[in-house]
Amino acid sequence: MTVADTPLGLKLARQAGWNQIETDWRRFLALQPDGCFVGELDGASVATTAAFTFGPVAWLAMVLVDIDSRRRGVATALLKHALDFLDRQGVRTVRLDATAAGQPVYEKLGFVPEYPLTRYMGTATPWRGRPALASRGHPGLALPNLDVSTPLERQGQDVRATEEPASRPSALTLPPSTHSQWDAVVAFDERVTATPRGKMLARLFEESPELTQVLCRDGQVTGYVTGRRGAHATLIGPCIADDDAGPDLLQYALARCAGQPVFLDIPQDNAPATALAQASGLTAQRHFMRMCRGEQIHDHVESIWASSGAEKG
Ligand SMILES: CC(C)(COP(=O)(O)OP(=O)(O)OC[C@H]1O[C@@H](n2cnc3c(N)ncnc32)[C@H](O)[C@@H]1OP(=O)(O)O)[C@@H](O)C(=O)NCCC(=O)NCCS
The missing domain is CATH 3.40.630.90 (Aminopeptidase)
Structure with a gap:
């Protein structure tokens, strides 16, 4: 993902009713320019994720799939790609805050629940x-x-x-x-x-x-x-x-x-x-x-x- 892909990120965030604005995408890209990814399906850009490292700890964020492309394995494929990237960075821990929709997808990839937060x-x-x-x-x-x-x-x-x-x-x-x-x-x-x-x-x-x-x-x-x-x-x-x-x-x-x-x-x-x-x-x-x-x-x-x-x- 590059700054040129932020319209995609904003579109997906709006679709999901999320709160992020362009500044947030620019911050993710600045924090880890090589850690933000776009997922494609049949040649179209339909998904995003942002991974960033803080020493031995990494965070995964902005896992968003276009509503018309869900339940076809896009998030799973994109997450595997991001986790490979993080493993290559040598991180020992990857964390994230899961929505109800995301939690089962993460569990299949080896994530375990830690504690709940309320918005x-x-x-x-x-x-x-x-x-x-x-x-x-x-x-x-x-x-x-x-x-x-x-x-x-x-x-x-x-x-x-x-x-x-x-x-x-x-x-x-x-x-x-x-x-x-x-x-x-x-x-x-x-x-x-x-x-x-x-x-x-x-x-x-x-x-x-x-x-x-x-x-x-x-x-x-x-x-x-x-x-x-x-x-x-x-x-x-x-x-x-x-x-x-x-x-x-x-x-x-x-x-x-x-x-x-x-x-x-x-x-x-x-x-x-x-x-x-x-x-x-x-x-x-x-x-x-x-x-x-x-x-x-x-x-x-x-x-x-x-x-x-x-x-x-
Ligand atoms: C959560 C979200 C990212 C999942 O994306 P996705 O691309 O649909 O996820 P996947 O297709 O990889 O997996 C979802 C389900 O589809 C199933 N699936 C995967 N490939 C499939 C296929 N070819 N056919 C049918 N089902 C399939 C998976 O097994 C999984 O099943 P489950 O819900 O019973 O666990 C997406 O729903 C989304 O963007 N939601 C709004 C934002 C959000 O909540 N993001 C998560 C933040 S933590």
């Missing part, structure tokens, strides 16, 4: 009584509200322990790939996801600085959130954070998207993130199954407040 959707509403994180001083520098208690706590909902952190978080200016804390952000993400995703995060942060926030405490990164615009909604995520930073970061992102449709993909085992999404008026739209082929990855779902979206983990 929450709705109109983002800022919390009443919680001032939006103010932009001051430097354009693009978002400083967090220094009141770190969450609105849920103020409303008396037992979402999480309400202990005041020892010291208050402070924000970073972005884009951070040149920032002294950038390496710490990537290391923090890797501790949670067990995947070195720096090249993807740099791109996401730089594409959407207005949706990106990093929190630190005592000089240590405690979490970050970013997001991206889509055809149907702004996808908030990834949001990777400890227990204190997670609620603030999700609320920061929801406030930045106030009045707009949003998606949030949350591991079902992250109960506080689920409660926060539900208390924000978002509703479950669909489910995905995170699947893995090869060595299992031990990520920490309690710190995954929102994943990067079904196509990125």
